[in-house]
Amino acid sequence: MAVFSSTLFLLIFLWNTELGAEGREFHFGHCRLQRAILQDLWRAFQAIRSTVQALDNNTDTRLLRQEFLQNASLAEICYLNYSLLNFYLSNIFNxxxxxxxxxxxxxxxxxxxxxxxxxxxxxxxxxxxxxFSLSESSQRKFQLFQQEFIKLNPEARLTKALGEVDILLAWIDKAFWP
Structure with missing residues (x-):
């Protein structure tokens, strides 16, 4: 685990220093997210999509539902993205x-x-x-995501969540693209 943490830190450091001029700028109000390249995220997901989605046997289950964004304010969408990114890093990627x-x-x-x-x-x-602020509605939507996630067995939930990264990327695009 220590080797993974050291490797991850090194990769993040190298990625941050190499991004430079290729970086795009995402906006959320006055918050600017520099150096986050949505195209790189899409390319990376496309490279794993077929592999991960082929392992997903729960095709009737959906973790990230489109109705989460219906009638959602930009602040709610931002909160959901923030919560989901944090969740993915803490509970899926690692x-x-x-x-x-x-x-x-x-x-x-x-x-x-x-x-x-x-x-x-x-x-x-x-x-x-x-x-951006926390709303009861956005908290409830995030809790619905977590409840669906927990219903699946441990291996299936990770595969399902990773297979739905394209939905999350579309939400990030919707919230932050100028």
Whole structure:
């Protein structure tokens, strides 16, 4: 585990220093998320999509539902993105690392992890400055996601959540693209 943490830190550091001029700027009000490249996230997900989704046997279950965004304010969408990014980093990416290595998708998986980390870090600064606020509705929507996640067995929930990253990327795009 210590080797994984050291490797992850090194990859994040290298990724941050190499991003430079290629970085795009995402906006949420006055919060600007520099260096988060949505195209890289999409490419990384496309590289793992078929592998991960082929392992998903719960095709009737949906964790990230479109109705979560219906009638949602930009602040709610931002809160949901923040909560989901944090959840993915804490509960999915760190537990799927070994599986990603076994499946031969470690490089794009690491790209996803690193980009999620950078976006979350920027959003955390926005949250601390009070740029987006917590609403009861957005909390309830996030809790619904967590309830569906917990209903699945441990292996299935990780696969399902990772297979739905494209939905999360679309939400990030909707919330932050100028």
């Amino acid at each position: 537990k799927y690392h070994t599986k990603a290595e076994e499946l031969g998708i470690l490089t794009p998986f690491t790209t996803l992890t690193n980009n999620f980390f950078v976006i979350l870090k920027k959003l955390r600064h926005c949250k601390e400055r009070g740029i």
